[in-house]
Amino acid sequence: MYSEKVMDHFMNPRNVGELDTANAVAEVGNPVCGDVMKMYLEIKDGRIRDIRFKTFGCGAAIATSSMVTEMVKGKTIDEALAITNRAVAEALGGLPGNKLHCSNLAADAVHKAIHEYLLKLKEEEKQAV
Amino acid sequence: MRKIYLDNAATTRVRPEVAEVMMTHLVEKYGNPSSVHSFGREARVAVEEARGQVAALIGAKPEEIIFTSGGTEADNLALKGVARANRSKGNHIITTRIEHHAILHTAEALEKEGLEVTYLPVDQYGLVDPEEVRRSIKASTILISVMAANNEVGTVQPIREIGVIAREKGVYFHTDAVQAVGNIPIDVNADHIDLLSLSGHKIYGPKGVGVLYIRRGTRIQPIVHGGAHERNKRAGTENVPGIVGLSKAAELARIELKEHMDYLKGLRDRLISGLLSIEDVQLNGHPERRLPGNVNVSVRYVEGEAMLLSLDLKGIAASSGSACTSGSLEPSHVLLAMGIPHEVAHGSLRFSLGKFNTQEDVDYVLEVLPEIVQRLRSMSPFAAAR
Ligand code: FES
Numbered sequence: 001m002y003s004e005k006v007m008d009h010f011m012n013p014r015n016v017g018e019l020d021t022a023n024a025v026a027e028v029g030n031p032v033c034g035d036v037m038k039m040y041l042e043i044k045d046g047r048i049r050d051i052r053f054k055t056f057g058c059g060a061a062i063a064t065s066s067m068v069t070e071m072v073k074g075k076t077i078d079e080a081l082a083i084t085n086r087a088v089a090e091a092l093g094g095l096p097g098n099k100l101h102c103s104n105l106a107a108d109a110v111h112k113a114i115h116e117y118l119l120k121l122k123e124e125e126k127q128a129v
Numbered sequence: 130m131r132k133i134y135l136d137n138a139a140t141t142r143v144r145p146e147v148a149e150v151m152m153t154h155l156v157e158k159y160g161n162p163s164s165v166h167s168f169g170r171e172a173r174v175a176v177e178e179a180r181g182q183v184a185a186l187i188g189a190k191p192e193e194i195i196f197t198s199g200g201t202e203a204d205n206l207a208l209k210g211v212a213r214a215n216r217s218k219g220n221h222i223i224t225t226r227i228e229h230h231a232i233l234h235t236a237e238a239l240e241k242e243g244l245e246v247t248y249l250p251v252d253q254y255g256l257v258d259p260e261e262v263r264r265s266i267k268a269s270t271i272l273i274s275v276m277a278a279n280n281e282v283g284t285v286q287p288i289r290e291i292g293v294i295a296r297e298k299g300v301y302f303h304t305d306a307v308q309a310v311g312n313i314p315i316d317v318n319a320d321h322i323d324l325l326s327l328s329g330h331k332i333y334g335p336k337g338v339g340v341l342y343i344r345r346g347t348r349i350q351p352i353v354h355g356g357a358h359e360r361n362k363r364a365g366t367e368n369v370p371g372i373v374g375l376s377k378a379a380e381l382a383r384i385e386l387k388e389h390m391d392y393l394k395g396l397r398d399r400l401i402s403g404l405l406s407i408e409d410v411q412l413n414g415h416p417e418r419r420l421p422g423n424v425n426v427s428v429r430y431v432e433g434e435a436m437l438l439s440l441d442l443k444g445i446a447a448s449s450g451s452a453c454t455s456g457s458l459e460p461s462h463v464l465l466a467m468g469i470p471h472e473v474a475h476g477s478l479r480f481s482l483g484k485f486n487t488q489e490d491v492d493y494v495l496e497v498l499p500e501i502v503q504r505l506r507s508m509s510p511f512a513a514a515r
Binding site: 002007010011013016017027032033034035036037038054055056057058059061062098101 | 434451456458
């Protein structure tokens with residue numbers, strides 16, 4: 001039921017783990033089936049220098065986590081924000097219909113981490129003024 | 130690659146003896162049992178012999194055996210047939226929260242027809258309390274339906290105690306014995322059962338055939354209308370190859386029951402103790418009142434589907450009560466009814482052993498699973514604190 005690409009990312013996930021140098025971290029939970037995905041980003045000069053993930057979920061959830069880290073690594077914040085859930089699923093060669101919500105989790109987690117990072121940045125700027 | 134089938138609660142491999150008799154009735158003795166000619170007569174003889182074999186397995190009389198298309202139809206016939214035939218007596222049915230969907234969804238459909246249904250809770254082991262059954266009986270109660278053994282966690286219910294209460298109160302007692310028959314002793318008289326569902330493909334017989342045992346004198350209406358087959362209780366030309374296959378499977382199950390139980394228990398206990406030696410693994414279901422072939426554990430911090438995929442890549446077939454494996458994306462209703470938290474239900478794994486499994490199969494699982502668990506835990510945010 002999963003594409004070869006999904007199975008590859010599931011069995012050999014890229015960028016799995018935690019990141020000591022992370023300055024943007026976000027966790028998202030899936031209300032549909034109760035899974036959890038955590039993203040660790042190191043952002044420098046508006047670019048994602050490094051990224052790691054940890055996921056509790058099905059094969060699709062692990063594969064989309066892995067895929068999204070590959071897609072956004074080295075990208076600018078804006079480029080990363082433009083990557084949709086759909087793009088992640090497509091990059092994996094598609095997902096079974098009932099697993100599409102799992103791909104929501106991956107891009108959402110990255111976006112959430114970026115948004116929190118930007119918010120923090122703004123606060124810091126405010127304080128500096 | 131080595132392939133190991135540990136999903137015998139889902140379905141079983143047809144025994145060669147069964148396949149052989151079925152073949153005869155597909156290509157040689159293919160008559161319609163309702164026909165008067167010799168082809169029809171030999172098919173009729175086979176069907177009636179099968180009735181006798183199935184009856185013998187559960188201590189019933191042959192005329193109390195009604196062949197159906199499977200366990201699901203048997204459950205539908207039991208509930209709908211009894212409910213509709215006994216409306217003048219009452220409209221209340223008692224069942225449990227851990228029944229198979231064939232019962233639960235039928236009960237829900239009956240609620241839409243105006244029936245009242247009580248869904249009894251279970252304890253942490255998945256056990257129904259017979260006293261709770263007694264307390265739920267009202268003047269309008271017409272039927273109690275409690276499964277003999279649960280398909281997911283293997284808990285064996287106190288059906289005899291429940292049967293005694295039902296008999297005493299004059300309420301019909303149905304049991305879904307799809308998982309129990311052929312795996313534990315069942316006797317419709319000793320257990321005071323009025324209706325019992327069983328299925329061919331769970332006892333090394335074919336798919337597409339099952340039975341509803343209906344105690345003589347039970348008021349019931351057909352749900353499939355047509356010809357006068359099966360004593361007017363189930364219309365449709367008999368699935369003769371399926372029925373003779375089920376017959377053979379039932380005969381062998383009866384003869385081998387004791388030996389079969391001992392064999393499976395040995396494998397089961399070896400697998401359970403091996404699994405429990407992995408850190409943060411718990412047994413789901415009852416430690417003793419358990420089907421001989423059922424193993425159900427929860428592995429903390431990891432999700433079931435991910436484990437199933439990994440096991441499958443190693444050639445091992447199992448199942449899980451995780452939300453991610455169900456079409457509805459809801460975790461197992463059985464595990465939730467037992468009070469098991471969502472995240473623990475998520476990491477559940479069921480291995481159901483069968484007569485074709487060996488000790489080597491069990492040892493192979495115990496060899497590969499720890500690595501799988503370790504790999505998935507290393508990716509899990511929940512295990513991070515460890
Ligand atoms: S994470 Fe539950 S279905 Fe994918």
